[in-house]
Amino acid sequence: MGDVSTGSLAAFLEVARLGSFTSAAQTLGYTQSAISRQISALEGAMGGGPLFDRLPRGVRLTEAGRALMPYAEAAVERVDAARHELNALRELTGGRLRVGAFPTAGAELLPCAVTLFRSRYPEVKLRTEENLTRVQLARLDTDELDLAVVSDTAGDPLDSYELHHLVDESMYVALPDEHPLARRRQVRLVELADDDWISGSPQPERSLLHAAIGETFRPRVVHVVAEWIAKQGYVAAGLGVALIPALAADCVRPDVRLVAVHEDDVPARAVYAATPQGRSPSPAVEAFLGTLRAAIDGMAAQSRLSGKSAK
Template sequence: MGAMPNQHEFPEVSTVWLRAFLEVARHGSFTGAGRALGWTQSAVSRQIATLEAALGGAPLFDRLPRGVRLTEAGRVLVPYAEAVAESLHDAVRELAAVREVTGGRLRFGAFATADAGLVPQALAVFRARRPRVRVTREEGLTPALLERLAAGHLDLAVVSTTGRAPLESYELHHLLDESLYVAVPAAHRLARHEGPVRLGELADADWISGSSRPEGTLLDAALRQGFRPRVAHVVGEWTAKQGYVAAGLGVALVPALAAGSVRPDVRLVPVLDEGGPARAVYAATVRGRSLSPAGEEFLGALRAAVVSVSSSPTMA
């Protein structure tokens, strides 16, 4: 009997050998296994001999005048070989589900205002089509989402050019260019203004923003128009910003994606696009990393949702 392999070694065992072993065990003969596999009896015999050598040389079958019988070593191997075969069948089934988008997972993230309308519409369509895909979602600012994407925690991230995040190293799938609105209280002089306004008309206003500094926020648009806005109140959450505007404490910029969720005592006045749209919105993926079939389908759902959102009155 040959020496058994070192317990710390991992024997190189072909699944073809294990398949032949299980068929021989099932049929009790090399000939019966050969018929089941479509092989010759000698081919089955060679596979079993090779498997026995790889596992240290102990015989797996007693060769009888008529057929074969499992040895003690063979009986020990049977449940492990069956577990390997079952695992491979499960893997093939799951891979087919991923390929056909009937299973698998989708991990994506989005910035807050994209979550106001664009993402829910896309996700509703995706879930209706692919209910068995496991979906996880994260919300965050673009820089944080890109970090999660690069680290492999997300498959796709809906991001924007706000925040001056470095987008160059990512694969960017353009979704839309967003215009801006300025939110004013119902009694404001611009509340019934016809047509878009220039931001310069609000150079002396108090502003409500998520940051005390306009750089890297939507208020970058004011800097481009030649004035530095006076941020009177730093308020991060969009619902709270509306409350401050409604109370007459200042005005705020609103991206088009959030325009559909404005409370009735706040008015939105379109901002005149001077020098191009305020920001672009993308679905970002990691360059060189293939997107799963589920990710590709969700990207398609996002593009379809853009058409729906863009045709709404607030975006028209």
């Protein structure tokens, strides 16, 4: 038995439906001889027996032809369904997209990008989740995410991923309203060396503070608080100070003061969209990268997001 093409199966089904090689050829846009060759090839692939009885006027299915009918219909339907699904992926009228982001990117950037993406491609099934960068990278590795918004905050290894630079975001220090430095435009971290600090990790090297640690400054972490909303509550209560990245600056509660940190103390943090290296990005991933950049541009135009975005 030889290989069977979907074209020969489609020709077989059309001949069976119309009872005529000539009519099938006209419907499919082929010559009658081309249809005859396809049927002959199919008969050979199926074992050599005839699939049609040739009558004086038209043709009729043989017993073998009738047995083949349901399988031919199922095969053509499955190929048509696959073609439709692949077209939907290319045209963004179907498919799925799984996106992750670190917590402060979920304050404004991710919601803005998701809203824009859904307005443009409502038929793509989009799912989002929030997690730390290192967790997101692990989920990229296990094919549980298609794209992850990550940062270089805690020194997580990023070189084994395809990185699409989004923005370099500056840092602010969140101070209680009554703090002596709360009305300043900018501070040096050494001025806050005696303050209690609120951090996501008891080890500053694994937190936003890692870039600030040096000979003249090491924060005294007193309160370990993972969620940035909870950090604000601690700050507002006068329990300490905390670093807040620019991506979350416009969502800070009104009883917390934000003061810019001198760039020599904490360099701007690089934010990327990470995708698995060596894996072709889907059209949905490519489109979401575009909406992320559009969201960054929109935020930069009307907020504290003063970092340099990628074009």
